[in-house]
Amino acid sequence: MIHRSSLLNPKNFREICKKSRFSSHKTADRGDFGRLEDKDLSAFERICGSNNVLKDDLDPYNIDFVKWYKGKSSCVLTPESSEQISALLRHCHDRKLAICPQAGNTGLVGGSVPVHDEVIISIKKLRTHYNLDQNSGILECDAGFVLQELDEKLAQDGFMMPIDLGAKGSCLIGGNIATNAGGVRLVRYGSLNANVLSLQVAIPDAQGTLLQLGAPLRKDNSDLKLQQLFIGSEGQLGLITRCAILVPPKPKSVQLAFLGTKSFADCCAVLRACKKMLGEILSSFELMDSESMRCVQENVALESVLDSKPAFNLLIETSGSNPDHDAEKMENLLSHCMDTGLATDGVMAQSGKDSELFWKIRENASLALNLDGEVIRDRLKGSKAKRVVTFGHLGDGNSHLNVTAEQFDQEVYDRLYPFIYDWTASHNGSISAEHGIGRLKRTHHHKLVDKTKQAINSEIKKAFDPKGILSPYKMID
Amino acid sequence: MIHRSSLLNPKNFREICKKSRFSSHKTADRGDFGRLEDKDLSAFERICGSNNVLKDDLDPYNIDFVKWYKGKSSCVLTPESSEQISALLRHCHDRKLAICPQAGNTGLVGGSVPVHDEVIISIKKLRTHYNLDQNSGILECDAGFVLQELDEKLAQDGFMMPIDLGAKGSCLIGGNIATNAGGVRLVRYGSLNANVLSLQVAIPDAQGTLLQLGAPLRKDNSDLKLQQLFIGSEGQLGLITRCAILVPPKPKSVQLAFLGTKSFADCCAVLRACKKMLGEILSSFELMDSESMRCVQENVALESVLDSKPAFNLLIETSGSNPDHDAEKMENLLSHCMDTGLATDGVMAQSGKDSELFWKIRENASLALNLDGEVIRDRLKGSKAKRVVTFGHLGDGNSHLNVTAEQFDQEVYDRLYPFIYDWTASHNGSISAEHGIGRLKRTHHHKLVDKTKQAINSEIKKAFDPKGILSPYKMID
Numbered sequence: 001m002i003h004r005s006s007l008l009n010p011k012n013f014r015e016i017c018k019k020s021r022f023s024s025h026k027t028a029d030r031g032d033f034g035r036l037e038d039k040d041l042s043a044f045e046r047i048c049g050s051n052n053v054l055k056d057d058l059d060p061y062n063i064d065f066v067k068w069y070k071g072k073s074s075c076v077l078t079p080e081s082s083e084q085i086s087a088l089l090r091h092c093h094d095r096k097l098a099i100c101p102q103a104g105n106t107g108l109v110g111g112s113v114p115v116h117d118e119v120i121i122s123i124k125k126l127r128t129h130y131n132l133d134q135n136s137g138i139l140e141c142d143a144g145f146v147l148q149e150l151d152e153k154l155a156q157d158g159f160m161m162p163i164d165l166g167a168k169g170s171c172l173i174g175g176n177i178a179t180n181a182g183g184v185r186l187v188r189y190g191s192l193n194a195n196v197l198s199l200q201v202a203i204p205d206a207q208g209t210l211l212q213l214g215a216p217l218r219k220d221n222s223d224l225k226l227q228q229l230f231i232g233s234e235g236q237l238g239l240i241t242r243c244a245i246l247v248p249p250k251p252k253s254v255q256l257a258f259l260g261t262k263s264f265a266d267c268c269a270v271l272r273a274c275k276k277m278l279g280e281i282l283s284s285f286e287l288m289d290s291e292s293m294r295c296v297q298e299n300v301a302l303e304s305v306l307d308s309k310p311a312f313n314l315l316i317e318t319s320g321s322n323p324d325h326d327a328e329k330m331e332n333l334l335s336h337c338m339d340t341g342l343a344t345d346g347v348m349a350q351s352g353k354d355s356e357l358f359w360k361i362r363e364n365a366s367l368a369l370n371l372d373g374e375v376i377r378d379r380l381k382g383s384k385a386k387r388v389v390t391f392g393h394l395g396d397g398n399s400h401l402n403v404t405a406e407q408f409d410q411e412v413y414d415r416l417y418p419f420i421y422d423w424t425a426s427h428n429g430s431i432s433a434e435h436g437i438g439r440l441k442r443t444h445h446h447k448l449v450d451k452t453k454q455a456i457n458s459e460i461k462k463a464f465d466p467k468g469i470l471s472p473y474k475m476i477d
Numbered sequence: 478m479i480h481r482s483s484l485l486n487p488k489n490f491r492e493i494c495k496k497s498r499f500s501s502h503k504t505a506d507r508g509d510f511g512r513l514e515d516k517d518l519s520a521f522e523r524i525c526g527s528n529n530v531l532k533d534d535l536d537p538y539n540i541d542f543v544k545w546y547k548g549k550s551s552c553v554l555t556p557e558s559s560e561q562i563s564a565l566l567r568h569c570h571d572r573k574l575a576i577c578p579q580a581g582n583t584g585l586v587g588g589s590v591p592v593h594d595e596v597i598i599s600i601k602k603l604r605t606h607y608n609l610d611q612n613s614g615i616l617e618c619d620a621g622f623v624l625q626e627l628d629e630k631l632a633q634d635g636f637m638m639p640i641d642l643g644a645k646g647s648c649l650i651g652g653n654i655a656t657n658a659g660g661v662r663l664v665r666y667g668s669l670n671a672n673v674l675s676l677q678v679a680i681p682d683a684q685g686t687l688l689q690l691g692a693p694l695r696k697d698n699s700d701l702k703l704q705q706l707f708i709g710s711e712g713q714l715g716l717i718t719r720c721a722i723l724v725p726p727k728p729k730s731v732q733l734a735f736l737g738t739k740s741f742a743d744c745c746a747v748l749r750a751c752k753k754m755l756g757e758i759l760s761s762f763e764l765m766d767s768e769s770m771r772c773v774q775e776n777v778a779l780e781s782v783l784d785s786k787p788a789f790n791l792l793i794e795t796s797g798s799n800p801d802h803d804a805e806k807m808e809n810l811l812s813h814c815m816d817t818g819l820a821t822d823g824v825m826a827q828s829g830k831d832s833e834l835f836w837k838i839r840e841n842a843s844l845a846l847n848l849d850g851e852v853i854r855d856r857l858k859g860s861k862a863k864r865v866v867t868f869g870h871l872g873d874g875n876s877h878l879n880v881t882a883e884q885f886d887q888e889v890y891d892r893l894y895p896f897i898y899d900w901t902a903s904h905n906g907s908i909s910a911e912h913g914i915g916r917l918k919r920t921h922h923h924k925l926v927d928k929t930k931q932a933i934n935s936e937i938k939k940a941f942d943p944k945g946i947l948s949p950y951k952m953i954d
Contacts, residue, residue: 135745136874137752182696191696193705194671209929218873219659219668220907221709222914223926224934224953228670228705232698249752268612275614275726279798280757321756325802396695397613430697437699449700452686456940457701463936476701 028473030116033098036075043091044077048084052125053077061120064113065106065167069439071114073100080125082142082200082210082241088121089239090208098469099204101235103175104146106167111179111234111438115473123174126241132157138197138216140244143174160250162189166363174240180232182434184362187395188283188319189248192231199227200242203464216244229460234436235471237464251283251319253326256355259337260310260345267312269342271394274316277333281326284317285395292365292391292402299368302361305354308345314394315362365391366400398433418444437475445475505950507593510575513552520568521554525561529602530554538597541590542583542644546916548591550577557602559619559679559687559718565598566716567685575946576681578712580652581623583644588656588711588915592950600651603718609634615674615693617721620651637727639666643840651717657709659911661839664872665760665796666725669708676704677719680941693721706937711913712948714941728760728796730803733832736814737787737822744789746819748871751793754810758803761794762872769842769868769879776845779838782831785822791871792839842868843877875910895921914952922952 034040044053054061054076062071079085092099100118114120126144133139134157141150148168151161163176165183175181177199180192189195198214213227214220230237261267267287274282288296290311293304306313316333320326330348337343349355392399401420405412421431421444437445446454457476461468511517521530531538531553539548556562569576577595591597603621610616611634618627625645628638640653642660652658654676657669666672675691690704691697707714738744744764751759765773767788770781783790793810797803807825814820826832869876878897882889898908898921914922923931934953938945 135749180698180702182698186696190667190671193702194667203929205929207929211927211930211933213930215905215907217875217905217907217910219663219870219875219910221657221659221911222907222909222918222922223930224713224937225657225670225705225709226930226933228702228708231705232702236701249756251756272612276798279726279728280796319757321753322802322806325799325805328802329799393696398694398696428692428694430692430694430699432699433694433696434698441699445699450688452680452682452684453688453690453700453703456688456703459940460701460937463933463940 028115034096040095047087048079052079062113064110066108069110069113072117073114073120074117076120076122078122078125082202085202085239085241086208086210089202089204092469093204093206093467096467096469098472100471101239104171106171107179107438108435109438109440111436111474137247138244139247140216142242143240145173147171147173147176154247155250158250159247162195162248166366177231177240177243178233178235179436184284184286187285193228195246196231196243197246198244199230199240201230201238201240203238204470205466234475236461236476253320253323255318255326255330256349256358257316258305258347258358259314259343260306260308261312261343266342267314267394270314270337273336274333278318278329281318281320281329283319286315286362287394287399288313288365288391296361296364296368300364302364305347306345310344315358439474442474511573517572524564525556529556539590541587543585546587546590549594550591550597551594553597553599555599555602559677562679562716562718563685563687566679566681569946570681570683570944573944573946575949577948578716581648583648584656584915585912586915586917588913588951614724615721616724617693619719620717622650624648624650624653631724632727635727636724639672639725643843654708654717654720655712656913661761661763661870664762670705672723673708673720674723675721676707676717678707678715678717680715681947682943711952713938713953730797730800732795732803732807733826733835734793735782735824735835736791736820737783737785738789738820743819744791744871747791747814750813751810755795755806758795758797758806760796763792763839764871764876765790765842765868773838773841773845777841779841782824783822787821792835916951919951
């Protein structure tokens with residue numbers, strides 16, 4: 001099973017909010033959470049200083065990355081330490097104020113913005129502690145660092161982050177962990193379950209307890225691994241304030257190639273060949289179909305590097321410790337693919353500039369689709385679906401299916417939903433390979449998850465968050 | 478931080494049971510669990526057949542691997558399917574009968590045998606389902622397969638298990654997962670948190686519910702990752718009945734070398750050199766000090782392969798996809814270590830027979846110490862500690878410190894406990910890097926773990942096991 005649906009571009013379906021048959025797209029009741037009063041604002045100011053209690057111009061915090069959801073929070077807090085977060089949670093617990101934790105606000109399923117008037121607690125100013133142990137390759141740092149920034153700091157000591165994704169310039173490591181972000185190098189370095197060793201979290205109990213979960217060690221079997229539960233918990237259990245991550249050495253040699261193929265079956269055959277011939281140096285295997293390549297060309301003005309305009313484009317990366325050995329392996333692979341006719345066309349990056357361009361093409365696939373929406377809305381013409389494209393992480397067995405339309409079209413919508421979720425489920429796929437549940441997929445999640453498991457999820461949430469004030473209306477009831 | 482204590486050989490301290498200051502070594506109260514009656518045995522026979530309800534010759538199930546603990550169970554169940562396990566748990570829940578889940582019974586901390594008269598449920602006959610998806614490299618199988626057996630089955634299709642340890646010939650994969658076994662190749666393939674994708678578990682609630690946790694996919698962010706919670710849960714939450722594991726391709730080339738060094742600092746320097754020069758092909762980095770090598774020679778009659786009798790012996794393994802490249806990398810490393818004087822002596826395995834011998838030496842380190850105990854008891858002489866040895870997984874930052882004595886000696890004991898736990902904690906180490914908590918380390922675990930976290934652990938246990946009948950008296954209260 002290689003082909004998975006994990007995202008339907010929500011921006012182009014924003015009208016669905018009004019018309020959907022799914023209650024997840026309707027707004028859940030606000031519930032009996034406390035209402036923010038002046039005394040709360042004063043308490044927040046006492047805890048983290050008035051410069052960290054924002055009341056105006058909150059759109060960047062209330063509106064999600066794909067601009068589908070808009071919350072109504074009137075207060076954003078930007079604490080500067082774990083202890084401040086603990087005190088804020090203590091206060092919110094006491095007053096039963098609902099909280100929306102927020103990191104880089106780059107999520108694609110509406111998980112990072114409020115639904116009603118939740119107080120937003122941003123972790124973006126948690127960025128003091130940074131310590132790399134070069135013997136063990138373990139990085140301990142605060143949760144508010146930007147992913148790319150960490151990667152650049154590590155590079156100075158010959159290490160790298162084990163995770164990389166398009167949003168790296170603005171997503172925060174705490175958010176990556178809370179959403180179990182996957183990205184383009186999981187095929188080599190593994191998931192965050194593999195690499196996150198310990199977490200410091202603040203939970204919204206009566207004390208706003210700061211918990212140290214796990215230890216910054218590669219092996220530690222001295223307790224239940226609660227830190228693993230926080231990976232992908234989407235801010236439902238606590239706020240991640242600090243983390244310890246296993247970071248690999250930065251490779252001495254990196255190679256990048258674009259290959260064109262005629263069919264999806266050939267893509268899978270190339271993947272099998274890569275696993276055999278590149279073996280341990282394969283670090284990325286990314287797919288873009290011809291439609292997503294065309295979309296990048298039209299909307300971001302990046303030219304394809306393959307002349308043949310193939311049905312499928314594969315971006316293949318290797319990372320290794322010996323440039324000569326790595327080059328030989330890659331050349332063997334490319335010869336094999338061309339000689340056997342698996343690839344119709346291929347080109348290797350010859351310079352850092354080439355590599356940058358190759359990755360830019362792949363990373364702009366998502367952005368280009370959003371621009372597609374913008375361009376289309378200007379045209380004002382009602383019609384059917386405009387594009388059906390797929391791109392993503394074939395090496396890990398997941399792909400991003402996107403459908404864009406000139407404007408919302410009920411017929412297109414009805415053909416897709418709930419067909420796409422049912423089809424995915426019937427093929428033993430996941431309705432969310434890597435973007436999570438958030439608000440977008442809440443109802444589907446609830447439909448698919450076993451009732452006993454839902455009850456266990458709720459009990460677990462209650463153990464960390466007794467009043468249910470953290471990220472209400474989202475994944476867990 | 479590289480040097481960790483993770484095990485004090487309990488066999489040689491079996492007298493501690495009687496004299497210990499730690500309540501973990503005393504027997505906990507039996508509590509108000511139901512008492513096994515004839516009607517229970519009849520129900521068990523109806524559920525899984527009379528041949529799977531054992532009442533005689535139960536010592537192999539009641540006594541742990543290191544023969545320190547002996548439970549008093551009068552009934553061992555060996556169900557043959559998940560459904561039978563579910564029905565057994567339903568019955569035990571109804572009657573509030575305490576249960577001791579058991580896999581290969583190879584654990585080293587007394588976690589796998591009963592404390593009182595718990596009913597033992599063995600998973601060893603869960604061995605029907607086996608399915609390998611060669612495209613994705615995902616193995617789905619029942620939990621009762623022996624680790625080595627799985628590795629051999631996978632080898633037929635060019636794959637291997639990502640985990641390997643000395644007990645591989647008798648430990649079961651379900652037990653490996655329940656104890657988060659580490660072993661000798663974690664440095665390359667990562668922990669079970671990295672490789673276990675999904676679990677089927679049976680929980681002891683009113684229905685004996687079978688839960689599917691996660692999906693056999695490399696990426697799946699569609700729920701809380703409860704499967705991660707079961708990895709290392711030591712049978713406290715439910716019985717693991719089936720699993721999906723990511724299995725790597727079997728390497729085309731494997732190389733093995735023993736290196737001798739003068740000091741522990743030189744061992745660390747060799748490790749850093751290996752990470753740089755062997756990079757992605759390093760698959761094992763194991764340490765044996767001179768005492769553990771001598772112990773193997775004396776008790777298992779295996780000769781060291783290094784003439785110089787060095788202070789430290791390092792076993793270094795590479796696994797890769799290109800024999801020429803791999804040999805060149807290994808040769809470069811060995812030259813570097815000899816030229817710089819980091820290594821005093823070195824030898825590479827030249828044949829499969831050599832490799833077998835090299836690994837046999839390392840894997841017998843633990844067994845040899847147990848024999849040490851046997852030999853010593855025969856001598857009947859009371860005296861002080863006989864050996865202090867360390868061996869283990871330096872590449873992962875953990876090592877097995879073992880102290881043997883001719884017989885139990887209070888003075889030796891008092892010098893060690895609680896000093897060793899305090900010392901480890903003060904150096905930010907783990908009191909159990911890979912062997913778990915079980916019964917042996919329960920009190921220390923409870924002393925070290927934050928009270929709020931203990932309460933959360935208990936709430937989580939309650940969510941899966943409402944009557945607390947699974948593995949009572951062990952890790953979680």
